[in-house]
Amino acid sequence: MKAAPVDYVRPRSLTEAIDLLARTPGEARVIAGGQSLVAMMNLRLASPGLLIDIARLPELVAVSEDTDALILGACVTHAAIEDGKVADASRGLMPRVAASLAYRAIRTRGTIGGSLALSDPAAEWPAVLTALGAEVVICGPAGRRSLKCLEFTTGIFETRLASDEIIEGVRIPKLSANARWGYLKFCRKSGEFANSLAVAVADLGRGHSRVVLGAANGPPLVLDDTSRLVLEGGRGELRGAVASDVDRAADRCFDEYQHALHTVAATRAVQQVLQ
Amino acid sequence: MTAIRLRINGAAVAEEVPPRSSLADFLRERRNLTGTHLGCEHGVCGACTVFIDGEPARSCLMLAVACDERDVETIEGFAGDAVIDTLRRNFHRHHALQCGFCTPGMLITARDLILRGQAGSERQIRDGLSGNICRCTGYTNIVTAIAEAAKETSDAR
Numbered sequence: 001m002k003a004a005p006v007d008y009v010r011p012r013s014l015t016e017a018i019d020l021l022a023r024t025p026g027e028a029r030v031i032a033g034g035q036s037l038v039a040m041m042n043l044r045l046a047s048p049g050l051l052i053d054i055a056r057l058p059e060l061v062a063v064s065e066d067t068d069a070l071i072l073g074a075c076v077t078h079a080a081i082e083d084g085k086v087a088d089a090s091r092g093l094m095p096r097v098a099a100s101l102a103y104r105a106i107r108t109r110g111t112i113g114g115s116l117a118l119s120d121p122a123a124e125w126p127a128v129l130t131a132l133g134a135e136v137v138i139c140g141p142a143g144r145r146s147l148k149c150l151e152f153t154t155g156i157f158e159t160r161l162a163s164d165e166i167i168e169g170v171r172i173p174k175l176s177a178n179a180r181w182g183y184l185k186f187c188r189k190s191g192e193f194a195n196s197l198a199v200a201v202a203d204l205g206r207g208h209s210r211v212v213l214g215a216a217n218g219p220p221l222v223l224d225d226t227s228r229l230v231l232e233g234g235r236g237e238l239r240g241a242v243a244s245d246v247d248r249a250a251d252r253c254f255d256e257y258q259h260a261l262h263t264v265a266a267t268r269a270v271q272q273v274l275q
Numbered sequence: 276m277t278a279i280r281l282r283i284n285g286a287a288v289a290e291e292v293p294p295r296s297s298l299a300d301f302l303r304e305r306r307n308l309t310g311t312h313l314g315c316e317h318g319v320c321g322a323c324t325v326f327i328d329g330e331p332a333r334s335c336l337m338l339a340v341a342c343d344e345r346d347v348e349t350i351e352g353f354a355g356d357a358v359i360d361t362l363r364r365n366f367h368r369h370h371a372l373q374c375g376f377c378t379p380g381m382l383i384t385a386r387d388l389i390l391r392g393q394a395g396s397e398r399q400i401r402d403g404l405s406g407n408i409c410r411c412t413g414y415t416n417i418v419t420a421i422a423e424a425a426k427e428t429s430d431a432r
Contacts, residue, residue: 002316003295006295034341035318038297038335038337038338039317043317051338053341079330104388105406106406108331109336190405191402
């Protein structure tokens with residue numbers, strides 16, 4: 001199928017993009033890599049009246065850092081992360097994740113900010129950035145604000161991004177030298193969306209440990225007991241902790257198969273950390 | 276209609292396009308470059324893969340307007356390209372196409388895999404090809420052809 005007629009504009013700055021968005025409420029959609037939006041337009045699941053193309057805005061492809069965090073512009077592509085063309089704060093986790101995300105021809109155009117803005121429940125970045133304790137930097141008519149990734153995604157394709165706001169970037173805490181991570185993605189074919197996605201990050205130097213499930217029938221699911229077990233150095237029964245965390249998420253309505261898959265994924269991701 | 280200027284297979288092109296037009300439709304219907312095939316039109320099948328600014332991309336998921344000031348290479352643009360020549364020869368030798376619909380996308384993806392050093396093993400090639408569907412299911416011969424082409428290319432270096 002073909003996309004419905006649409007207007008298109010490519011602003012020269014983020015300020016101009018935000019002005020445009022404010023002037024066309026309900027009509028405009030922001031487009032970055034377009035790897036989900038154009039597919040949705042082609043299938044006529046989306047038919048915006050105006051596309052505001054932010055993919056090449058210099059502010060949004062910029063990368064900067066301060067003493068304890070790396071800030072990736074929203075329009076940094078998955079391929080740039082995979083190839084190490086941008087700095088990495090995650091000691092290899094983010095390049096590894098990027099390489100497992102969709103196909104190369106998608107990764108060259110798809111962006112980290114676009115992935116967060118859409119918040120597909122099976123997408124990699126919302127879960128991984130939640131596990132890393134990252135923050136989303138958001139720009140709107142009222143100025144700039146930050147939200148923890150943990151709070152940003154609220155449901156299936158639902159976020160706290162207001163309709164007049166644009167994601168500017170992601171602030172990713174730098175992992176300490178002895179931090180460890182585990183990552184496991186279950187899917188039937190390389191590059192597909194995950195059936196289960198587990199990320200474990202243990203940065204004991206910073207007192208941070210978080211185990212998160214993606215593709216979990218909702219926003220990224222933080223496994224509290226398991227995270228605590230990792231922080232305490234893995235004492236206690238791992239599989240039991242994971243199973244009780246997954247059990248407790250009754251609102252996710254996992255069937256037997258999903259329950260088993262998520263439990264195995266999270267257990268294996270944590271085992272990679274504890275090895 | 277929106278005016279765009281871009282390079283297609285090395286030549287400067289200036290055109291007016293409707294913003295909803297995908298790069299694939301623009302290439303096929305306005306530029307008559309019908310080597311770029313359209314299968315699924317939502318980024319899954321890989322038949323429409325082209326190079327944009329030297330990187331593989333889905334031309335069905337790229338709006339033509341967003342290609343303003345970009346450099347596009349389609350399967351028609353690789354005459355004399357050593358890697359594509361080697362791939363074509365091996366696709367022929369190993370019977371790596373049946374109906375041929377997926378072949379342009381396969382060749383472009385394979386060229387990228389070889390140039391990035393990601394065609395060193397069958398596993399690597401199969402992973403790298405996971406975004407290109409051959410509905411004749413002729414994957415075994417496609418993988419063999421790419422593996423041979425990658426070997427020839429690295430031997431020649």
